[in-house]
Amino acid sequence: MRLQYDLGNGQRMRIIFVFVIVAAAASLGCWSFGGAAGNRAVAAGPTPMKQDQTPKGDFVKHLPAGFEMPEDDSGKLLLREYGSVFITSATPPKKVVFKNQADVLGFQATLDKATQTIGGTKVELQRPAMDALNDAIAEARKVNLTIGPRGADSSRRDYDATVGLWASRVDPGFAHWVAAGKVSAAEAKRIKALTPYEQVPEILKLEQQQIWFAKTLDKSIIYSVAPPGTSQHLSMLALDVKEFENANVRAILARHGWFQTVSSDLPHFTYLGVSEAELPGLGLKKVENAGRVFWVPDM
Ligand SMILES: [Zn+2]
Structure with a gap:
């Protein structure tokens, strides 16, 4: 259970309990972004806060021009869970899922980027995100706080880094479910032969039948x-x-446009580049989880 990272024992037991309940009750909740195994702390699904009276904007209306709206269930799910990034004032991608390494590197090549060493670790971000981070670091320093990356893969990543991790779950998962008679060997072979991009909706579809990976x-x-x-x-x-x-x-980061937008992923912050007061008007809603505020698509 990855919850053991960074959490005290009492909190860990509490969260594990909540996690089990959520896992049993929901076919799909929220998830965290990839990184090296063990480099994350995650918690159970979000609890909606009391009804927000702030007038809401239309999330879909604020997606970037030319955005490839997903048509399938898997893509819609991914947009709902990861989509806050698309309303950033920096440069958002135009799609929910990058297809491959070339697709990712092609997008990254178009960006105005900045590289900096923070706390001994190289950080690579879009330039407006880096500028805002530096402003946050300066504000933190005034009250004797530091803000820095957790590890070497805490900022920019490429596609290939996530593929091996994905396979490390998919392959043993199929071995188990085929042995259990829940998936035919032929079906497992068919899906494993697909590209990782093609596998994502197939795996999420199997999970709708409680065939977990x-x-x-x-x-x-x-x-x-x-x-x-x-x-x-x-x-x-x-x-x-x-x-x-x-x-x-967390409060300092929020004042500089860095918010938490993935409710299961506690160390993960997203550069949105606007003030918190503007977020409801951009179609995001506030949810609370593990004592944190997360801004997620209201859809
Ligand atoms: Zn992250």
């Missing part, structure tokens, strides 16, 4: 690894923050 085989693969091509880190608009447990750090 997380490492523990009792919940969605998306609690365990990021579907290839879906991470906000690919867009250079995300940072996994070392000091994510500090509420003051």
Whole structure:
């Protein structure tokens, strides 16, 4: 259970309990973005806050021009869970899932980027995201706080990095479910022969029948690894923050346009580049999980 990372024992037991309930009750909840195994702290699904009275904008209306609206269930699910990044004031991608390494590198090549060493670790972000991060770091320093990356893969990632992790869940998952008679050997072989891009909707479809592909085989693969091509880190608009447990750090980041937008992924911050007051008007809604505020698509 990845929840053991960064959490105290009491909180861990509480969250595991909630997690089991959520896993049993829902066929699919939220998930965290990929990274090296063990480089994340995740928690159970979100709890909607009391009804927000702020006038809401239309999330879909604020998607970038030329956005490829997903037509299938898998794509719609991914948009609902990861989609806040698309309203960023920096440069959002135009699609929910990048197809392959060339697709990701092609997008990254178009960006105005900045590279900087923070706390001894190289950080690569879109330039407006880096500028805002530096402003947040400066504000934090005034109150003797630091803000930095958790590890080497905390900012920019490429597609290939996520493919091996994905296979490390899919392959043992099929071995189990074929042996259990839930999936035919032919069907497993067919799906495994697809590209990772093509596998994502197939795996999510099997999970709708409780055929789970997380490492523990009792919940969605998306609690365990990021579907290839879906991470906000690919867009250079995300940072996994070392000091994510500090509420003051989270508040400072929010004042500089960095928000939490993936409710299961506690260290993960997304550069949206607008003030918190503007978020409802852009179609995001506030949810609370593990004592944090997350801004997610209202759809
Ligand atoms: Zn992340």
